[in-house]
Amino acid sequence: TLRRKRKLNSRRRRLPPGPPSLPFIGHLHEFIGELPQFTLRKLSYKYGPLIHVKLGQVSTIIASSPETAAEILKTQDIVFCGRPFFASTDRFSYGGLDIAFTPYNDHWRRIRRFTNAEVFSAARVQAFKAIREEEVGALLKTISSASANGEAFNLTTMLLCLFNNLIYRLVFGKRISAVAGDCGRTQHHEMIMEAVAFTTELCVGDFFPSLAWLDGLTGWRGRLEKIFHTMDRVFEREIEERMKRRRCQEEKKSSTGEDTINEDVCFLDILLKSQEEMDDSLGLLLTRNVIKAVVMDMFLAGTDSPAIIMEWAMAELIKNPKSMRKAQEEVRRVVKGKGKVEEEDLQHLPYLHNVFKETLRLHPSGPLLLPRESTKDTKINGYDIPAKTRIFVNAWALARDPNSWGEDAETFQPERFDKCGGVDFKGHHLELIPFGAGRRTCPGMAFGVAGVELALANVLYGFDWELPSGVNREEMDMTESFRMVSHKKVPIIVVATPVTDFT
Numbered sequence: 001t002l003r004r005k006r007k008l009n010s011r012r013r014r015l016p017p018g019p020p021s022l023p024f025i026g027h028l029h030e031f032i033g034e035l036p037q038f039t040l041r042k043l044s045y046k047y048g049p050l051i052h053v054k055l056g057q058v059s060t061i062i063a064s065s066p067e068t069a070a071e072i073l074k075t076q077d078i079v080f081c082g083r084p085f086f087a088s089t090d091r092f093s094y095g096g097l098d099i100a101f102t103p104y105n106d107h108w109r110r111i112r113r114f115t116n117a118e119v120f121s122a123a124r125v126q127a128f129k130a131i132r133e134e135e136v137g138a139l140l141k142t143i144s145s146a147s148a149n150g151e152a153f154n155l156t157t158m159l160l161c162l163f164n165n166l167i168y169r170l171v172f173g174k175r176i177s178a179v180a181g182d183c184g185r186t187q188h189h190e191m192i193m194e195a196v197a198f199t200t201e202l203c204v205g206d207f208f209p210s211l212a213w214l215d216g217l218t219g220w221r222g223r224l225e226k227i228f229h230t231m232d233r234v235f236e237r238e239i240e241e242r243m244k245r246r247r248c249q250e251e252k253k254s255s256t257g258e259d260t261i262n263e264d265v266c267f268l269d270i271l272l273k274s275q276e277e278m279d280d281s282l283g284l285l286l287t288r289n290v291i292k293a294v295v296m297d298m299f300l301a302g303t304d305s306p307a308i309i310m311e312w313a314m315a316e317l318i319k320n321p322k323s324m325r326k327a328q329e330e331v332r333r334v335v336k337g338k339g340k341v342e343e344e345d346l347q348h349l350p351y352l353h354n355v356f357k358e359t360l361r362l363h364p365s366g367p368l369l370l371p372r373e374s375t376k377d378t379k380i381n382g383y384d385i386p387a388k389t390r391i392f393v394n395a396w397a398l399a400r401d402p403n404s405w406g407e408d409a410e411t412f413q414p415e416r417f418d419k420c421g422g423v424d425f426k427g428h429h430l431e432l433i434p435f436g437a438g439r440r441t442c443p444g445m446a447f448g449v450a451g452v453e454l455a456l457a458n459v460l461y462g463f464d465w466e467l468p469s470g471v472n473r474e475e476m477d478m479t480e481s482f483r484m485v486s487h488k489k490v491p492i493i494v495v496a497t498p499v500t501d502f503t
């Protein structure tokens, strides 16, 4: 019968090697008390660059060498570009209507093609330059006033606020913080962080699909619904407001001839315009839920990751004063005499760019990227990978592999990129893939890079940075938080001394 045939087939399968597993929980015990990327690297030392583990009931493959990563992200990208089902991401994607969490299907291909061309294009990145400069300006003012009395403050919160405001303006065309120029914590900020936490902390059903009903009993599902509906209400409110604005602009145009429709265009306008025009190539693609799902992606993928990179860049520079001095000398020499760094200046700051790359290398915001899923049975290195297997690429381990980076792979040395200058982070070199690679690579990379580099250059230009008195640089806590995205476990508390007047 079919069942016997399946059982026989699964016995004949030659899965990649892995440690012995326990009944029921599989290999989950291996992950207790240690970050998953650490555990998986350790297992790869023992069992090789392609391993198989069972996370609860779920068969999972992990690639940890440039060659095995290339099989997944390049050679067989088309087979491995599915996304597994998780209860939280399914909800946040409005049932698979977004870009990030949707399985590989016709909808994903169309929405990805559309947003690549209309939302994430180089022209759009350029068009939103003024917004980045204004928001970075707001950050500088907030740092200025926080440091007025020489007191220590929480830089991590301010960075999250910067990127949260930035995305809010890109998406909805306005700031979240009511006070112009303010960069403090807001309710929206808390909401995004809670939602990000949901997408990165898995529930019982994600490991034990047959026990998914338990998530209803533990209250997990109730909390998920609550945060989802809070976000959905914000999106509904902003969409209604923006549609009203567009109607007013249309009326103005027909009564007075004055055309303001193309002023202050935000992502939502682009989506609404395409929806109104019912573009034939898109058909009924842009329903209200699809628009909300794409907006959700912007917040979940676009706020936390840039903030994490900027947070680690500052932490590494404070911990490594030589690199800090070098970066500050460069930016102060190049930008000399100006009030602040502008985007055009960034191309003249090669050391700053190296600092950025080195931070991405040591601290990718997603150490295991986003999980993928095989869409059909296939083989890697002669091993069988059945359809619907969960796949991780340990990007964190690849970027710290001494075989690729030398014996000093674990230390922060931006200069290394002078020697291997050709290595970029755009998905061509698998030893450095903080944005992923292949079909599912991050479409917001150019937005992320532009925002982080501008903010970093400006805070280095405008302030000198120190730890609060009594805190030793050598003892600075550089541990990563225990989540699928790797914030610093403890926030950066610093003292800043202004060297330029931003008030």
Ligand code: HEM
Residues within 6 Å of the ligand: 099, 100, 101, 112, 297, 298, 301, 302, 303, 305, 306, 309, 364, 365, 366, 369, 370, 371, 434, 435, 436, 437, 439, 440, 441, 442, 443, 444, 445, 447, 448, 449, 452
């Ligand atoms: C420094 C900042 C950023 C980093 C390090 C980063 C990193 C990543 C990574 C690792 C992935 C998964 C790639 C894979 O599965 O192979 C991803 C996907 C994605 N990112 Fe980013 N990201 C950043 C900024 C942004 C921004 C600013 C946006 C939006 C405005 C964005 C939108 C997305 C989306 C929509 C996806 C899903 C792509 C898909 O599944 O087709 N990201 N990002």
